[in-house]
Amino acid sequence: MKKKTLLPLLLGGLLLVAGAAPAGAQSAAADNEVVRTIMARRSIRQYKAQPVPRELLETIVECGINAPNGLNKQPWQVRVVTDPAYIEGITALYLEQNPRAKEDKNFKNMFRNAPAVIFIASPKDGSGQIDCGLLGGNMVIAAQSLGLGTCCLGGPIGFMKSEAAADYLKRLGLPAGYELLYAIGVGYPDESPAAKPRDAQKVRFID
Ligand SMILES: Cc1cc2nc3c(=O)[nH]c(=O)nc-3n(C[C@H](O)[C@H](O)[C@H](O)COP(=O)(O)O)c2cc1C
Structure with missing residues (x-):
């Protein structure tokens, strides 16, 4: 196995050993539409004039x-x-x-x-x-x-x-x-704010 592919596995293992939550939904199901939608949502405070149908x-x-x-x-x-x-x-x-x-x-x-x-x-x-x-x-x-x-x-x-x-x-x-x-x-959004940081340390798996 190449070094490049081994690194995420090692990091994931370290996190699990430490009892921390895994890296996040992005890694778990990056190709899932619902997960992508949840991860893409941000609070919007600027909108286009266009009414919502x-x-x-x-x-x-x-x-x-x-x-x-x-x-x-x-x-x-x-x-x-x-x-x-x-x-x-x-x-x-x-x-x-x-x-x-x-x-x-x-x-x-x-x-x-x-x-x-x-x-x-x-x-x-x-x-x-x-x-x-x-x-x-x-x-x-x-x-x-x-x-x-x-x-x-x-x-x-x-x-x-x-x-x-x-x-x-x-x-x-x-x-x-x-x-x-x-x-x-x-x-309809008229801005694309960046995601605010989330604290993954607030999540623990009790295995
Ligand atoms: C119960 C609740 C009340 C909120 N009230 C306001 C508000 O009055 N004004 C505002 O601009 N944002 C408000 N927000 C949005 C939060 O500021 C926002 O969800 C949070 O900063 C995380 O950012 P994100 O939604 O872009 O991920 C509220 C969110 C929740 C869940």
């Missing part, structure tokens, strides 16, 4: 609600907002309280500039948060596979729940007992 949003939410969830209780509410008047209107209110946001020359709206926003609400008792996270995980990967970019958004939720935004929250028509948990901005 309705059928793609429908596919994304369909993938979301097919996520695993405890006892199939589906403890979520999902609202897909594509109405520019909604996004611009609430952003205008947001800017009244956060005028400095406008200093960013790329600022288009308070949802990291996305032209479509998926709001995810969970039961107020906190019981559905894991399920809602899995729902969103499916959605961002589905979006990526369809050529769309996404950004999970916890930041805007505080403002969405504030008195100033009450009319906009009401328009989402959430049932009693549910509250907004997070949002996901969706659109």
